[in-house]
Amino acid sequence: xxxxxxxxxxxxxxxxxxxxxxxxxxxxxxxxxKRKADALRIRGRQAxxxxxxxxxxxxxxxxxxxxxLAAIKFTNGESNALxxxxxxxxxxxxxxxxxNISGVSTVSLQxxxxxxxxDALRYAGLGAGGHRTTExxxxxxxxxxxxxxxxSLRNTCVLLDEAIKTTLRKVNGxxxxxxxxxxxxxxxxxxEMDERExxxxxxxxxxxxxxxxxxxxxxxxxxxxxxxxxxxxxxxxSVPSISQDDSLECIANLCPSTVSATTIxxxxxxxxxxxxxxxDEDLLF
Numbered sequence: 160x161x162x163x164x165x166x167x168x169x170x171x172x173x174x175x176x177x178x179x180x181x182x183x184x185x186x187x188x189x190x191x192x193k194r195k196a197d198a199l200r201i202r203g204r205q206a207x208x209x210x211x212x213x214x215x216x217x218x219x220x221x222x223x224x225x226x227x228l229a230a231i232k233f234t235n236g237e238s239n240a241l242x243x244x245x246x247x248x249x250x251x252x253x254x255x256x257x258x259n260i261s262g263v264s265t266v267s268l269q270x271x272x273x274x275x276x277x278d279a280l281r282y283a284g285l286g287a288g289g290h291r292t293t294e295x296x297x298x299x300x301x302x303x304x305x306x307x308x309x310x311s312l313r314n315t316c317v318l319l320d321e322a323i324k325t326t327l328r329k330v331n332g333x334x335x336x337x338x339x340x341x342x343x344x345x346x347x348x349x350x351e352m353d354e355r356e357x358x359x360x361x362x363x364x365x366x367x368x369x370x371x372x373x374x375x376x377x378x379x380x381x382x383x384x385x386x387x388x389x390x391x392x393x394x395x396x397s398v399p400s401i402s403q404d405d406s407l408e409c410i411a412n413l414c415p416s417t418v419s420a421t422t423i424x425x426x427x428x429x430x431x432x433x434x435x436x437x438x439d440e441d442l443l444f
Contacts, residue, residue, distance in 0.1 A: 170351030
């Protein structure tokens with residue numbers, strides 16, 4: 160398995176439990192981030208829709224306000240100097256209200272009208288065009304309110320857009336990088352543990368087969384017919400040798416319950432003929 164696609168861990172039960180716990184936490188965080196991204200998208204669509212509507216209304220309101228201002232200039236002449244000379248306290252103020260949208264901190268701008276502020280131009284236009292002056296003041300007041308709302312919605316849309324990009328980047332990183340690495344690491348640990356288990360089973364099987372052979376050797380010695388050239392020290396007569404297959408058949412006839420046909424002929428264990436003067440301890444590891 161490619162080391163770049165998994166975490167460098169040792170194959171053990173402890174690490175397997177750690178990887179599984181980490182997978183549960185990552186999956187929980189992945190689901191929460193997906194829900195957060197969905198909530199931010201819904202709120203962003205609402206803010207974008209309100210922003211488009213407010214922008215359309217703002218254009219119409221500003222057009223009407225400047226038409227009214229042109230009518231005043233036609234009736235009363237240029238009045239910019241009069242307005243600049245009588246600037247006093249602001250009647251419309253802005254309040255910053257913090258707002259939390261699915262964990263994203265935003266600021267909403269609220270319009271507050273100060274009724275206690277004195278209007279320096281309340282008597283403007285008494286001589287001529289007073290009605291048009293009042294309509295112009297009202298139109299520009301509405302335009303300022305819509306401008307504040309437009310700025311608030313635009314700020315919210317920008318913050319939500321950045322938050323959505325960041326959240327989606329985290330979601331994609333978890334989905335494309337972290338979760339596959341954790342899965343590959345878990346598969347690697349399971350594969351290594353299975354391989355170790357098979358090796359241990361084969362080792363125990365070989366040990367058991369050698370122990371069985373050590374138990375059957377005393378019975379083989381008592382046979383009248385020598386097995387694989389079992390010749391006495393003082394006997395100089397020639398004794399026909401017995402092949403390995405005959406010795407295996409002899410061992411199987413002596414203890415059929417211990418040595419099965421599958422063990423002899425299946426290729427799992429191929430016993431050899433040991434000399435008669437070996438000790439039992441030499442047959443073990």
